[in-house]
Amino acid sequence: MERITITKKATEVLEILKEKHGTLIFHQSGGCCDGSAPMIFEKEDMYLDESDVLLGTLNDVNFYMNRDQFEYWKHTHLTVDITEGRGASFSLEIPLGLRFFIHSRLLSAEEETFFNSKQMH
């Protein structure tokens, strides 16, 4: 069972970026402008610690979210997708004229029990 998954189209972009930049991570952003969307960086670029929750791994790319934000998101299942667009953040897909974004749905009863009845690390 997974909290997060990725579409085939987004995976193809992910592979192009891995080829070019090496080991990557996703970090879900909050706030204005280009926020509320996932950003992708070289692994060493972002300082991660216990305030970041690992939601899952998509084709060897870890997906993190700040713990405070996760508290408001943990009842939902996420799918990373890609669309044409032009973000203004430092996310690595932007020069391709593309932006990752998120589809969400509620966790099923079974998923809810599996993920949220125990402490997430």
Place this chain on the structure above:
Amino acid sequence: MNYSKPKFKDKYENFINGKFIAPLDGQYFENTSPIDSSYIAKYPRSQKEDVELALDAANAAKESWGNTSATERATLLNKVADIIEANLEEFALVETCDNGKPIRETLNADVPLSVDHWRYFAACIRSEEGSATELDQHTLSMNIKEPLGVIGQIIPWNFPLLMLSWKLPPALVTGNCVVLKPAEQTPSSATLLMEKIAEVFPPGVVNVVHGFGPEAGKPLASSSKVDKVAFTGETTTGQLIMQYASKNLNPVTMELGGKSPNIFFNSVMDEDDAYLDKAIEGAVLFAFNQGEVCTCPSRILVQEDIYDAFMERVVARTNAIIQDNPYDASTMVGAQASNDQYQKIQSYFKIGIDEGAKVLTGGEANQLSGDLSKGFYIKPTILEGHNKMRVFQEEIFGPVACVTKFKDEAEAIEIANDTLYGLGAGVWTRDAHQLYQIPRAIKAGRVWVNCYHAYPAHAPFGGYKKSGFGRENHVMMLNYYRQTKNMLISYDKNKLGFF
């Protein structure tokens, strides 16, 4: 009166050291209009080397610019204000084309407000004084404010010229040189401004470099050649910029958005008068600028005993919004700034409905006809639900408000503060006690009381909590761009007697 798309050149350049310069490796990106996806022009896809060039120009200029008089700098700021004002309609059209916002707003808000911010900071620097204290009869402590040097500024796409005009004047008037990167969605008004003011400042004082975040923004934010970075955007990039600043031990200011509550107490409906009419408009202001405002009043909280009657009127007013061609003077809501925003907003409709929110109006894209069918239009939307839903917690950055009810003051405050952010809030009441007590209890940097969405110069604006830190639009900003030189002067001829 109706307008049409303004004319552009085919290609624009960076503005570095007082000249328009092509990107070193010759790459450009195509900028399009969100109104109809039509082509605007090519802009430089700058790389680290272009940013370095601009930083070198700024560093070369900082000594002499930092030594100019406050009078001289203020005069130049006023000159910029006069130039923008004299070309108001041209700036408004370019802004509408690039961002998708209605011409009504750019003519009456974006551009005139920009003019005022340049004038405000010109006035601030002329009216302030330093300080000197006689510590004892022989010792004087004198504080002289000195510029930091070179400032990197990264601005967003929701109010391109206005955000530039919030950030550039306080940095320049305090004697700093600036390298500014406009958002890649909206490079046009910054470029137009550089064309108009190319001769105003000495070469190197103002530099504008275009390009993508990872290629041009990151080298600017992480360079050891900047002395401070100012950023408006979202939390993840905010964290990255602070990391880079920590390596250089540089100060930063951050404005990172919010999820602002707009609270309506039952006394708003005590009379059916001009004030109630104003309050209803206050609720509908969520649709202003297509909701692409850091302080969008995106959570409407209504006291339960007036909920049905109040919301009936808010929904009716929302349904009366004219969403059409942004060049038409009667249009109230235009296009979202880009396709990815357009897609993101629609993905929030899905999760909102999935979580049980009820659509009171809107809830879908607005398919306009003709050329506009290729634009990014979202119907002004009100979702009814509760504060734990994700649509109540995340900044959607679209014309979308989420409404819920509260029982009493305590519950209103609890819901208002149940958010990661603290940028703006609105409080609407006829009760004199609530007018003071409720704003004090809300953890946000700006609380509008019986008004909303006013951004005058001279009123400090900035966030609590994860909305960032630092304040803009106010004289206090001068010190964000300066350091204090303390001269401790002895007028005593006698030695200490230690050695």
